Amino acid sequence: MTNEVTIIPDVRDRMAEALNAGADASEVEIRLENIESTTITFQKDSLESLDKGVSVGGCVRALVNGSWGFSSFNSLDNLMGRVREAVDIARALGPGQAKLSVQEPREDIVPVRILRDPRSVPVSETLESVKKYNDIMLKSDGVVSTYSTYRHFHYRRWFMNTSGTFTDQEKMKVTLILMAMVLDSDGMVQEGRDYLNSMIDYDVVVGAGESAEIAVRDAREIAGAPKVKGGKYPVIVNPDLAGTFIHEAFGHLSEADFVHQNPDWQKILTLGRKMGRDFLNVTDGGAVPDEGGTMKYDDEGTLAGKTYLIKDGVLSGRLHSRETAAALGENPTGNARATSYRFPPIVRMTNTAIEPGPHTLDEMLSDIEYGVYAVKPHGGQTSLEQFTFGAYRGYEIVNGKIGGPLKNVSISGNLFKTLENIDMIGNDLIFDSIGGCGKGEQAPLPVGTGGPHIRIQDCVIGGEA
Amino acid sequence: MSIIDKVLELAKSRTDSAEVFYSVSERTGCTWSSDKLKLAEGKETSGIALRVVTDGKVGFFATSRLDDPAMVVDTACELARFGTEFAGDFVRESVPAKIDNYHEETANISAATLVATGNRIVGVSKERNPEAFWDAKLERITVDSTLANSNGARVSFKKAIFDGHLFAQITREGDVMMVYEFDEGTTLTNQPDTWVEILAKKLSDAKTIVNLPGGEYPCILTPKAMNVIGPVKMAMNARMVTKDLSPWKDKVGERVFDSRIDLYDNGLDPTQGATQPVDDEGVTSRVTPLIEGGILKGFIHDLHTAAIMGVAPTGNGMRMGLGGPPRASFTTLTMKPGKKTLDEMVAGIDRGVLIDQVMGAHQASMFSGDFSVSVSLGFVIENGKIVGRFKDGMLAGNVFRMFKDQVVEFGSEMKSADIYSPPILFDGMTVATAGG
Numbered sequence: 001m002t003n004e005v006t007i008i009p010d011v012r013d014r015m016a017e018a019l020n021a022g023a024d025a026s027e028v029e030i031r032l033e034n035i036e037s038t039t040i041t042f043q044k045d046s047l048e049s050l051d052k053g054v055s056v057g058g059c060v061r062a063l064v065n066g067s068w069g070f071s072s073f074n075s076l077d078n079l080m081g082r083v084r085e086a087v088d089i090a091r092a093l094g095p096g097q098a099k100l101s102v103q104e105p106r107e108d109i110v111p112v113r114i115l116r117d118p119r120s121v122p123v124s125e126t127l128e129s130v131k132k133y134n135d136i137m138l139k140s141d142g143v144v145s146t147y148s149t150y151r152h153f154h155y156r157r158w159f160m161n162t163s164g165t166f167t168d169q170e171k172m173k174v175t176l177i178l179m180a181m182v183l184d185s186d187g188m189v190q191e192g193r194d195y196l197n198s199m200i201d202y203d204v205v206v207g208a209g210e211s212a213e214i215a216v217r218d219a220r221e222i223a224g225a226p227k228v229k230g231g232k233y234p235v236i237v238n239p240d241l242a243g244t245f246i247h248e249a250f251g252h253l254s255e256a257d258f259v260h261q262n263p264d265w266q267k268i269l270t271l272g273r274k275m276g277r278d279f280l281n282v283t284d285g286g287a288v289p290d291e292g293g294t295m296k297y298d299d300e301g302t303l304a305g306k307t308y309l310i311k312d313g314v315l316s317g318r319l320h321s322r323e324t325a326a327a328l329g330e331n332p333t334g335n336a337r338a339t340s341y342r343f344p345p346i347v348r349m350t351n352t353a354i355e356p357g358p359h360t361l362d363e364m365l366s367d368i369e370y371g372v373y374a375v376k377p378h379g380g381q382t383s384l385e386q387f388t389f390g391a392y393r394g395y396e397i398v399n400g401k402i403g404g405p406l407k408n409v410s411i412s413g414n415l416f417k418t419l420e421n422i423d424m425i426g427n428d429l430i431f432d433s434i435g436g437c438g439k440g441e442q443a444p445l446p447v448g449t450g451g452p453h454i455r456i457q458d459c460v461i462g463g464e465a
Numbered sequence: 466m467s468i469i470d471k472v473l474e475l476a477k478s479r480t481d482s483a484e485v486f487y488s489v490s491e492r493t494g495c496t497w498s499s500d501k502l503k504l505a506e507g508k509e510t511s512g513i514a515l516r517v518v519t520d521g522k523v524g525f526f527a528t529s530r531l532d533d534p535a536m537v538v539d540t541a542c543e544l545a546r547f548g549t550e551f552a553g554d555f556v557r558e559s560v561p562a563k564i565d566n567y568h569e570e571t572a573n574i575s576a577a578t579l580v581a582t583g584n585r586i587v588g589v590s591k592e593r594n595p596e597a598f599w600d601a602k603l604e605r606i607t608v609d610s611t612l613a614n615s616n617g618a619r620v621s622f623k624k625a626i627f628d629g630h631l632f633a634q635i636t637r638e639g640d641v642m643m644v645y646e647f648d649e650g651t652t653l654t655n656q657p658d659t660w661v662e663i664l665a666k667k668l669s670d671a672k673t674i675v676n677l678p679g680g681e682y683p684c685i686l687t688p689k690a691m692n693v694i695g696p697v698k699m700a701m702n703a704r705m706v707t708k709d710l711s712p713w714k715d716k717v718g719e720r721v722f723d724s725r726i727d728l729y730d731n732g733l734d735p736t737q738g739a740t741q742p743v744d745d746e747g748v749t750s751r752v753t754p755l756i757e758g759g760i761l762k763g764f765i766h767d768l769h770t771a772a773i774m775g776v777a778p779t780g781n782g783m784r785m786g787l788g789g790p791p792r793a794s795f796t797t798l799t800m801k802p803g804k805k806t807l808d809e810m811v812a813g814i815d816r817g818v819l820i821d822q823v824m825g826a827h828q829a830s831m832f833s834g835d836f837s838v839s840v841s842l843g844f845v846i847e848n849g850k851i852v853g854r855f856k857d858g859m860l861a862g863n864v865f866r867m868f869k870d871q872v873v874e875f876g877s878e879m880k881s882a883d884i885y886s887p888p889i890l891f892d893g894m895t896v897a898t899a900g901g
Binding site: 037094191261265344379460 | 512548549580637709712835899
């Protein structure tokens with residue numbers, strides 16, 4: 001790992017010393033962080049932004065009598081005072097209900113495997129590459145404007161708690177988003193986009209000629225496409241989008257923080273409940289290599305693993321922090337995550353996926369008279385039981401064949417009904433990490449999503465008549 | 466010498482012009498989860514951002530590290546070699562608008578006050594609606610900022626903001642309902658108690674589930690559900706105009722909306738959290754008319770876009786935290802209200818819907834205005850009365866067309882969300898539902 005150590009000298013000893021000031025709390029955690037980021041954006045014919053940021057900061061979380069106190073800061077001068085502050089504000093709340101599962105102490109330094117480090121690439125080289133892709137789009141017929149944005153961040157996090165765990169981890173992400181804008185027949189701007197990202201290699205992202213062409217092709221296709229008519233359809237979701245679907249439709253519901261104090265939810269989400277057909281399997285885990293949610297330890301020092309949330313169609317697990325695990329008498333799963341030192345960890349997904357099933361795309365298409373083939377994720381949102389997700393592009397399915405393009409495909413559903421309505425799962429699988437997840441005030445958190453083709457009956461798609 | 470002066474002096478000697486922005490913020494917050502007080506937080510954030518211009522090109526660097534002025538200047542100067550073009554000039558003088566937006570009583574709200582307020586609203590709500598589980602967050606934020614540039618302008622300003630939300634969840638097999646209220650502002654100490662009343666009424670209105678067939682309905686959108694407004698905001702932003710991304714780029718002076726619509730960016734509203742006496746480039750805050758009588762009057766600008774388009778800056782050069790350079794963005798986009806209360810609007814509808822919470826606005830097309838959102842809280846109106854809630858619906862439309870051709874009337878009760886607006890009744894809105 002590189003030079004950040006010089007920014008926080010003697011980091012391990014200082015954290016250990018500061019924790020002594022919290023000896024009277026049930027648990028105290030310190031997390032320190034160094035974040036570096038660079039953003040480059042071209043819009044139309046000019047460079048719109050070239051920004052760098054470096055942030056050093058930390059936080060302390062303390063549990064006293066079942067209530068939490070949290071303190072975050074940029075100055076690392078007085079860590080011991082920060083520990084006292086967090087302990088004092090927790091104590092002032094009076095008794096609460098939080099308890100933590102026991103943690104086996106661990107000490108681990110976890111460097112990330114980086115093939116080409118974006119921080120070592122001269123800014124001029126990245127600028128030239130992004131400009132090249134922007135120009136490819138801008139020079140294409142019919143393109144009226146463009147938006148090309150490159151971003152990388154790298155952070156290093158040091159974590160120590162009074163249970164005796166110390167971890168020192170790093171994470172990197174490089175992202176390139178290319179958007180081409182064209183006018184439709186009403187003179188309105190329609191955009192097409194493509195993107196690339198990597199957790200380990202600058203070169204994967206900055207080799208994007210094809211993406212620029214895809215963005216232009218998509219923009220033209222969307223501009224010429226009719227809007228989907230609102231209603232209920234059989235929908236085939238492609239693998240890129242299936243990951244977003246399961247993240248929104250089911251993933252958030254498996255986060256135990258809203259369950260552990262709510263007996264109504266505990267009743268509904270009893271492990272063993274039938275959720276879907278026998279071939280439906282859903283997993284989450286930070287141990288999947290090199291994806292957005294990959295991290296060996298979560299932000300409470302729990303070793304990440306792989307959790308089956310649905311196994312053979314049956315609800316079989318949920319995502320936990322140490323607190324939610326203790327409350328429900330289950331084991332922590334390594335899902336306590338924070339976007340940065342400014343926030344306490346909360347229960348979050350890491351890399352969430354539907355596992356491949358037995359069906360082929362041809363089988364899925366064959367008996368659909370009229371339906372929608374939805375591809376390319378365009379965000380989503382959930383209120384637990386109800387969810388929505390968008391597809392950049394969609395196609396009609398007519399008499400078993402993929403037909404012409406559609407624009408504005410936005411799907412909404414009730415989680416339980418929708419999982420039951422997944423009647424086929426493909427034998428393919430694609431992981432994607434473009435997404436940043438938002439929950440409460442913490443966004444974006446890097447996550448991975450994965451899935452095969454899936455077919456869902458009776459999906460509600462919004463649209464005008 | 467302060468860090469501001471150190472960085473500015475160093476930068477001045479090496480560049481054509483330089484601008485330093487320094488900000489310290491403090492947050493005190495309390496969180497309730499499932500009826501119980503759970504967490505108290507104290508957060509301190511500090512950092513410095515430097516923007517330099519050399520040969521018309523900008524270098525921008527932001528950091529929380531206040532111990533190394535040379536590193537800050539070196540990095541910004543290095544980036545300026547490749548940087549973005551800057552057509553403007555930093556302000557020569559920064560004159561704060563006279564606004565009564567900073568209140569000591571807001572700045573001094575203690576954690577103990579937050580705890581007492583939250584315990585009261587969660588406690589009362591639970592007593593009135595024991596079936597619901599109640600979450601809340603209350604927060605007090607103070608920000609102290611200083612801007613100084615090589616043209617000699619220097620200005621400091623303070624903000625004190627109170628914000629929070631109250632959130633009810635009722636969980637039954639086959640029917641999970643989430644209802645929330647939120648507010649942010651400079652003088653809202655008493656606001657949380659109003660959330661209690663508003664949510665109690667909504668929970669009561671939502672008791673019955675009504676099957677709503679898909680179709681076209683008169684539809685009241687509350688300000689909370691008005692987050693489909695995004696493409697309209699883009700259309701009025703000079704950053705988009707200069708990139709040919711605004712459908713209104715050549716339409717100043719033309720009618721773009723219903724002739725009853727007045728829209729303005731209000732940088733002077735003392736009650737709004739976004740209000741400050743100067744923007745983050747030092748331009749005096751003001752009210753900028755954008756649409757009057759349905760006619761487009763202009764756009765919001767930062768120094769750069771104003772210089773490109775040859776107009777005066779509008780005081781909209783805002784930073785999203787410390788991390789990025791100032792860019793034109795709205796302070797408080799405000800729509801002129803009408804006369805009727807929400808109850809009176811509902812009373813005038815034979816059969817229609819009232820939509821208060823939607824999900825998935827960010828899935829819409831960014832520029833064209835077409836949207837299709839999932840309705841997470843929508844009520845059915847029959848014969849002038851709310852008869853219950855509909856589920857699993859999607860609302861679709863085009864936001865430009867809605868404000869041009871579909872407005873029936875405006876309500877009077879203003880609320881600040883993505884836009885500060887009253888509820889609005891639109892005609893002929895398409896709702897798709899699982900009911901067909």
